[in-house]
Amino acid sequence: MTGPARGGPLAALGLFSVLPVPASARVPGAGVLRWLPLVGVLLGALAFVPALAVWRGEGEGSPLLAAALVVGALALLTRGLHLDGTADLADGLGSGRPAEQALAIMRRPDVGAFGVAALVCLLLVQVTALGAVLAGSSRPTGLLCxxxxxxxGRVAVLHAAARPAAPGSSLGVLVAGxxxxxxxxxATLLLLAGAAGLRLATGGSVGDAAWAVAAVLLAPAVGAGLTxxxxxxxxxxxxxxFGAVVEVATTVAxxxxxAGVTWA
Known part of the structure; x- marks a missing residue:
């Protein structure tokens, strides 16, 4: 497979999801990270499907259970890749050790107390926040959210990629381009335009569209702070x-x- 193909959307799907792609496409090439937001769009749409089994929108069904199914499906579709990174970063930073020792802790296969606490809190907030969104949404609006x-969450990673790699990291090929x-x-401007335009297209008011734009602006901003x-x-x-940035920025969004459902 040629270099550009190895850095294209199929390579991004093979690297960042469990979706089937040709084996040759699983070899990452330069620029593959640029397709991560598109992967996020596809995974979000696929993860939304299980919610339809228990939730019909407009207050019908169980929005909290639907939210749990969506969050669980996202974890399955990504092999827990970003959750694993979140736990590792929490253990490394939570240790309070110098950089070299913190990185060594992050490379360990086990998950420590900081990692477990971070995952529990993160998943709890994701499920309950999405449950609140779905409780006041139609099915198209829920899917869009x-x-x-x-x-x-994945656009935030593109901003994180502007930073130099940590010692011992093998991010060179991924961040190239x-x-x-x-x-x-x-990617950021497309996300903002999509948030505003699609929220209006799904029946939202100007205020709803403004909240959607604020959400996708705040997510990369918090991701930048974490980075x-x-x-x-x-x-x-x-x-x-990168994994922690995906999960934290997604949670912030x-x-x-x-909050928009509550105050808009």
Missing amino acids: VVLAAAA ARTPVARWT AHAARRLGGVNGDV LVSLA
Whole structure:
């Protein structure tokens, strides 16, 4: 397979999801990270499907159970890749050790107390925030909110990729082509336009659209704060930082969308 193909959307799907792609496409090439937001859109749409078994929108069914199914499906579709990174980063940063020792803790296969606490809190907030969103949404709006949150978490990674890699990290191929301002700001602007336009198209008011835009703006901003802190502590970023940024930014987007249901 040629270099561009190895850095295309099929390679991104093979690397960041369990979706079947040709074996040759699973070899990452330069620029593969640029397709991560698109992967998020697809995974968000697929993860939403199980919710329809227990929730019909407009207050019918169980929005909290539907939210749990969506969050669980996202974890399955990504092999728990980003959750694993979140737990590793929490253990490394929570240890309070110097960068070299913190990185060594993050490379261990086990999950420590900080990692467990981070995962429990993160998943609890994701499920309850999405449950609140679905409780006040139609099915099209619910689908849009899930897709926006999943995409926002991954756009945040494009901004994180602008940081230097941590010692010992093998991110060179993944971030090649994704560090340019064009890549990350194009993805950001497309996300903002999609949030506003699609929220209006699903029957939302101007206020609803503004909340959607605020959610997808706040998610990368918080992701940038987490990235800056991790880079200071670890001497750069690595795959675990990227995974944590995905999960934290996705959570922030869901909480913001839930706030919009309450206050819009």
